Amino acid sequence: GDGVNDAAALARADLGIAMGSGTDAAIGAADVTLVREDLQAIADAVRLARRTLGAIRANLAWAFGYNLVTVPLAAVGLLTPMLAAAAMSVSSLLVVGNSLRLCAWQPDGGPRKPGRRPNTPHHRPRWETV
Structure with a gap:
């Protein structure tokens, strides 16, 4: 939720999630507040x-x-x-x-493009290894 009308529902929910850019009422009633506007959080x-x-x-x-x-x-x-x-x-x-x-x-970097390998030491090209 992000508005005043969501505060009651957030308070009664098993898990209430508010957006950090929302109203203070929604943030106060929620169990979790997302600081960034990314649902992956x-x-x-x-x-x-x-x-x-x-x-x-x-x-x-x-x-x-x-x-x-x-x-x-x-x-x-x-x-x-x-x-x-x-x-x-x-x-x-x-x-x-x-x-x-x-x-x-x-946290994970979010969804990756298909076919793209993670940027880990085992998957870096040889010239990128420090």
Whole structure:
């Protein structure tokens, strides 16, 4: 939506999407606001949300796995406090590092012309490789 008359529908929708050039009422009622007027951004937002959810799940799995292993070891005295502190620091660094991978995410360039290969190092002509 982009107008005042769309605000009510955006608020009641399962997923409301507003254009950034729309009215403040539509932008405030929407769940997602597209800054650029490109509908491809919706697909990019969904892809980024899926990657974010995957990172959250991986971080939770790592944290639960770490606690599942280290808490019983500490309970029976096989894990010293210094080693537990070091392991917790490594665990935190792994979780933060996994989350930071999202910073490198780039949206797709949109639909490509038929027959055009993506501009990746494996598909660049030899003279374009740096």
